[in-house]
Amino acid sequence: MSAPLDLARELSARDADDLATLLTAREIGGRSLRDLFDLADALLDDASILAALAPLPRGALERLAAGEPLDASEASSASDVSSASDVSSASDTDEADDADPSESARTARRLALIDQHGRPFAPVVAVAARVLADAPRAEHPSDDALPAPTDPAVGTDPSIGTTPSVEADAAERATAAVLGVHELLDVLRGSRVRWRARGGIAVADERRLSTDLDPQHADVSQLAQLALDAGLAAVESDLLLPTDEAASWSTLPAPERWHRLLVGWFRALPRPLASVVIDRPSLLADPSALLTALRAAFPAVSAEVVEAVPTATAMADALGLVASGHPSSLGNALSGSAGPEAFAGSFPTPVDRVYLLDDLSIVSPGPLAPDLDARLRELATVESRGLATTYRISRGSLDRALSAGVTEERMRDLLVRLSLTGIPQALDYLLREAAAAHGRLRVESVDGDTLIKADEARLTEEISVHQSLSALRLERIDAATLRTSRARDAVYWMLVDAGYAPSAWQDGREVPLSRARIAHPPQTEGTLDGSPRTEALQVATRLLAATPPMVDDTSAWNTRELERALRARERVRLGVRMPDGTLRVIVALPLGLSGGRLRFSDTGAGVERTVPLRSIDDVAPETDAAGAST
Numbered sequence: 001m002s003a004p005l006d007l008a009r010e011l012s013a014r015d016a017d018d019l020a021t022l023l024t025a026r027e028i029g030g031r032s033l034r035d036l037f038d039l040a041d042a043l044l045d046d047a048s049i050l051a052a053l054a055p056l057p058r059g060a061l062e063r064l065a066a067g068e069p070l071d072a073s074e075a076s077s078a079s080d081v082s083s084a085s086d087v088s089s090a091s092d093t094d095e096a097d098d099a100d101p102s103e104s105a106r107t108a109r110r111l112a113l114i115d116q117h118g119r120p121f122a123p124v125v126a127v128a129a130r131v132l133a134d135a136p137r138a139e140h141p142s143d144d145a146l147p148a149p150t151d152p153a154v155g156t157d158p159s160i161g162t163t164p165s166v167e168a169d170a171a172e173r174a175t176a177a178v179l180g181v182h183e184l185l186d187v188l189r190g191s192r193v194r195w196r197a198r199g200g201i202a203v204a205d206e207r208r209l210s211t212d213l214d215p216q217h218a219d220v221s222q223l224a225q226l227a228l229d230a231g232l233a234a235v236e237s238d239l240l241l242p243t244d245e246a247a248s249w250s251t252l253p254a255p256e257r258w259h260r261l262l263v264g265w266f267r268a269l270p271r272p273l274a275s276v277v278i279d280r281p282s283l284l285a286d287p288s289a290l291l292t293a294l295r296a297a298f299p300a301v302s303a304e305v306v307e308a309v310p311t312a313t314a315m316a317d318a319l320g321l322v323a324s325g326h327p328s329s330l331g332n333a334l335s336g337s338a339g340p341e342a343f344a345g346s347f348p349t350p351v352d353r354v355y356l357l358d359d360l361s362i363v364s365p366g367p368l369a370p371d372l373d374a375r376l377r378e379l380a381t382v383e384s385r386g387l388a389t390t391y392r393i394s395r396g397s398l399d400r401a402l403s404a405g406v407t408e409e410r411m412r413d414l415l416v417r418l419s420l421t422g423i424p425q426a427l428d429y430l431l432r433e434a435a436a437a438h439g440r441l442r443v444e445s446v447d448g449d450t451l452i453k454a455d456e457a458r459l460t461e462e463i464s465v466h467q468s469l470s471a472l473r474l475e476r477i478d479a480a481t482l483r484t485s486r487a488r489d490a491v492y493w494m495l496v497d498a499g500y501a502p503s504a505w506q507d508g509r510e511v512p513l514s515r516a517r518i519a520h521p522p523q524t525e526g527t528l529d530g531s532p533r534t535e536a537l538q539v540a541t542r543l544l545a546a547t548p549p550m551v552d553d554t555s556a557w558n559t560r561e562l563e564r565a566l567r568a569r570e571r572v573r574l575g576v577r578m579p580d581g582t583l584r585v586i587v588a589l590p591l592g593l594s595g596g597r598l599r600f601s602d603t604g605a606g607v608e609r610t611v612p613l614r615s616i617d618d619v620a621p622e623t624d625a626a627g628a629s630t
Contacts, residue, residue, distance in 0.1 A: 003040075003044055003121045003122045003123055004037060004040040004041050004044055004557075005037075005040070005557045006115065006121065007040040007043060007044060007112060007115075007121055008036045008037050008039070008040040008557070010112070010115055010116060011036045011039060011040060011112070012036055012544070013116075016537055016540040016541045016544060017537070017540075019540035019543065019544065020536035020537040020539070020540040021110070021536075022043075022110070022111070022112055023039075023536045023539060023540060024536045025052075025110065025111055026043060026048060026051070026052055026111060026112070027051070028042050028043065028048070030535070030536070030538075030539030030542070030543070033539065033543060034543075034546055035543055035546040036543050036544070036546075037556075037557060037560050038543075039543055043112050044121060044123040044124075046123065046126075046127055049113070049123060049124055049127040050127055050131065050300060051302065052111045052112075052113055053113070053124075053127065053128060053131060053300035054272070054298070054300045054301055054302040054305065055107055055271050055272055055298070056104055056107060056108065056298070056300065057104060057272075057275070057297055057298055058132075058135070058296070058297055058298065058299055059104075060104035060105075060108065061128050061131060061132055061299055061300065062132065064108070064113070064114075064120045064124055064125060064128040065125060065128040065129040065131075065132050066125075067119070067120060067125050069114070069117060069118035069119045069120075070102065070104060070105035070108050070109075070114055070118045070120075071102070071105060071118045105118055108120075128300075131299050131300045132299055134299075135295070135296070135299030136292070136295055136296055136299075163326075165324065166323050166324050166326045166328055167323075167328060167329060167346075169320075169323035169324050169328075170320040170321070170322075170323035170328030170329070170330050170346065171320065171330075171346040171347065172216075172217070172320075172323075173216075173217045173218075173317070173318060173319065173320035173323055174258050174319060174320030174330060174343075174346055174347065175254065175320075175346075175347055175348060175367075175387070176215070176216040176217045176218065177217070177218055177223070177226065177258065177261060177318055177319050177320065178254050178257045178258050178261065178347070179367070179385070179386070179387075180213065180215045180216070180218055180223045181223050181226050181227050181230075181232065181257075181261060182250055182257070183213050183382070183385050184209070184213060184220070184223045184224065184227060184233075185227060185232060185233065185242045185246045185249075185250065186250075186377065186382065187209065187212065187213065188233060188240060188241055188242045189242055189515075189516040189517070190515055190516060192205075192239060193205045193209065193239065193240045194238055194239060194240070195235045195238055195239065195240045197238075200221055200224075201220060201221055201224055201240065206220050206221065213385060214385065217317070217318055218318035222314070222315060222318050224240060225315070226261050226264065226265060226315070226318070226319075227242075227246075229261075229264035229265050229267070229268040230249070230260050230261050230263070230264030230265075231243060231245055231264060232245055232246045232249055232260075232264075233246065233519065234519035234520075235519070236519040236520070239517070241517050241518060241519035242516075242518060242519065243518065243519050243520075244518055244520075247374070250370060250373075250374055251370045251371045251374050252370060253340075253344075253350075253370065254344075254347040254348075254350070254367070254370075255340040255341060255343050255344045255346075255347055256340045257370075258319070258320075258340070258343070258347070259333065259339075259340035259343075261319065262319055262321075262333055262334070265315055265319065266278075266334065269308070269312060270304070270305040270308055272294060272297070272298040272301050272305050273294060273305055273308055273309065273312060275297070275298075276290065276293050276294050276297055276298075277290070277312070277334065278334055280293065281321060281327060281331035281332070281334040282327040282331065284312070284313050284316040284317075284321055284322050284327065284331065285313075285322045285325060285326055285327045287309055287310060287313045290309055290312075290313065291306065291309050294306070294309065316331075320346070321333075321334070330343060330346060348366055348367055348387060349366070350366065350367050350368060350369040350370070351364060351365055351366040351367065351368060351369065352368070352369050352372060352418070353365075353418060353419070353420045354368065354376075354391075354418045354419065354420065355419070355420055355421055356415065356418075356419045356420075356421055356422070356423060356424055356427060357421075357424065358424045358425075358426055359426075360392060360393045360394065360424075360426060360427055360430065361383065361390055361391065361392050361393075362376070362380060362390065362391040362392070362393065362418075363388065363389075363390050363391075364388060364389045364390075364391070365388055366387055366388060367387055367389070368389065372414075372417075372418060373389075375414050376391060376414065376418065377391075378401050378404065378406050379393060379397055379398060379400075379401040379406060379411050379414075380392060380393045380397055381394070381397050393427060393430065395430060395433070395434055395501075398411070398430065398431065398434035398435075399434060399438070399496075399501040402434060402435065402438045402501075402503070403438075403496075403501075403502075403503060403504070403512065403513055403514075404512045404513070404514050405510075405512035407435075408431055408432075408434075408435035411431060412431065415427070434501075437501060438501065438503060439503050439510070440454060440455040440456070440459070441453075441454050441455075441459060441495070441500055441501065441502045441503070442454075442502065442503050442504075442505050443488055443491050443492045443495065443502045443503070443504050443505065444488065444504075444505040444506065445487075445488040445506060448485075449483050449484065449485055450483070450484050450485075450486055450487065450488045450491045451477070451481055451482070451483055452474070452481065452482040452483075452484070452491065452495075452502075453480060453481050454480050454481075455480070456480070457479040457480050460476070460479070460480055460481065460482050463482065463495070463498075463500070464476060464482060466498055468494070468497070468498045469494060469495070469498055471486075471494075472484040472486055472491060472494065473485070488504060488506075489504070489513065492504050492513060493515065555613060555614070557619070558613065558616050558618070558619045559593070559613065561619040561620075562590050562593055562598060562616075562619055563593060565590045565619075566590045566591075566592075566593060569589070570589075570621070570622070571587055571588060571589045571603060571622040572587075572588055572590065572619055572620065572621060572622055573585060573586070573587055573588075573618075573619070573620045573621070573622050574586045574587075574588050574600070574611075574616055574618070574619060575616065575617040575618035575619075575620075576611055576615055576616055576617070577615050577616075577617050578615075583617060586600075586602055586604065586609075587602075587603045587604055587622055588600040588601065588602055588603065588609075589601040589603055591608065593613075596612060596613050596614070597610055597611065597612050597613065598610065598611055598612075598613060598616065
């Protein structure tokens with residue numbers, strides 16, 4: 001029986017959603033496909049099979065090349081990288097995973113490389129054999145030795161041996177990564193950072209951030225990628241923005257924050273690379289050895305995965321998994337069952353007290369406890385970043401805090417709680433002045449317009465002639481009230497930019513406003529028209545509808561193959577059922593197809609014949625011209 005026909009039958013048993021997943025995973029375009037027979041042909045194309053073999057380990061390829069079925073007895077080597085979210089969940093799902101078929105078998109089945117019994121289709125056998133013939137013979141981890149890359153939780157890598165200098169360097173890098181991502185997220189909340197269509201921060205913004213953040217051991221692009229991989233940032237409307245999770249992450253202890261970055265980086269690795277890395281984290285210190293191990297373990301590995309190796313090793317260096325060209329003990333976070341607390345010694349102990357100086361600056365003698373740092377940033381700006389961070393309080397920062405709903409009482413309570421030196425007189429005066437002035441200038445929406453109200457007529461007169469506010473086209477209602485048709489929030493921020501300290505009001509009460517923009521990443525599978533998922537579903541539905549319902553009846557397949565041979569003027573091998581029930585194989589050149597009958601030239605006998613289509617049991621490409629009429 002023909003492999004494409006067998007596969008078409010397998011495909012006909014799938015629903016539209018499953019078929020759409022297959023189209024997306026195999027990157028099959030649907031415009032040229034008429035039915036499931038066309039899809040089967042496309043899936044069994046050599047180039048398509050080669051790409052689909054990329055995530056399968058050597059052991060699976062060896063069985064495919066031998067034509068052996070893949071079944072539950074096969075050792076798993078590349079489970080779903082995103083199937084667990086933390087170390088504990090990996091162990092919690094072990095029992096369930098043992099009951100499932102092997103991961104390689106599931107992958108091969110999902111990619112339509114094997115049938116429902118685990119047997120590979122004939123073209124898959126041929127391509128797998130060619131891949132193995134060309135693959136390096138270097139030593140490679142066995143399938144049993146490659147653990148499932150869910151989240152870092154397996155065993156330890158005995159090849160990781162460290163020295164105090166390596167450990168110190170690794171700890172410094174890990175700490176710098178946590179602080180760098182933390183500061184980047186803080187900047188993203190109030191600053192526009194553009195993200196290029198082809199990936200990466202816009203050059204001008206990257207240059208500005210490099211100057212502002214002065215990152216250590218990792219550049220701004222690496223910090224941004226760590227934030228993206230960990231789900232702490234997302235790209236929205238060409239802007240890099242923090243997500244809702246960024247705020248809660250920023251209040252976690254440093255080891256937990258680092259572990260979150262590590263897990264995000266690991267889960268973003270291509271699956272074959274993740275499998276090799278989790279088995280031997282020490283390879284991250286030697287890109288050449290890592291590449292050799294990758295190619296040996298996954299003979300069909302794609303060029304994209306190979307190209308990801310340098311980036312992966314650079315990020316491992318930034319995270320402190322590698323330091324001074326050597327693997328560090330932090331690499332055991334990938335292959336060890338210990339939680340983030342086991343690596344607490346690699347991070348400096350946070351402080352909970354600071355120095356408040358007369359010049360309105362605040363000096364933290366070490367990394368401030370995350371929850372206290374988050375509260376202090378509400379009323380102060382960061383002036384210099386690092387382990388010893390300097391903050392500065394100004395009238396503008398206090399106005400911003402008051403507008404966000406932070407009261408003078410809360411500010412004083414925090415400063416008293418933090419200060420080793422009490423509250424300086426200058427700061428005490430500034431707090432009183434800012435709190436007293438807050439609310440004297442109010443912005444409120446009324447009947448579709450925005451009213452600007454002031455306690456003093458002098459203030460509205462000044463605003464009405466302010467050059468930077470001319471776009472508001474302000475109209476005076478009375479001595480202390482101005483009106484504009486612009487939206488309340490836009491008016492509010494224009495006043496802030498002009499140097500005023502307004503408060504926003506709605507229905508008689510103050511409303512806190514913040515300029516911080518938060519990204520809301522879309523769902524994994526798109527639902528908008530034109531999205532890849534939607535297009536794949538449309539193609540899948542069309543192919544299922546276009547395929548004859550009786551796909552188990554070979555007549556539709558035979559007719560299709562005969563039409564194709566007619567167009568290409570190619571010879572085929574016909575299996576013709578004779579009146580006495582015997583089967584006769586004829587090498588034929590199709591000449592015409594109509595009225596339910598085939599006219600062809602019998603190349604073996606040198607005559608033309610005509611037979612009913614219902615008498616043709618099988619149509620296959622000619623493989624042996626010597627097999628003439630029999």
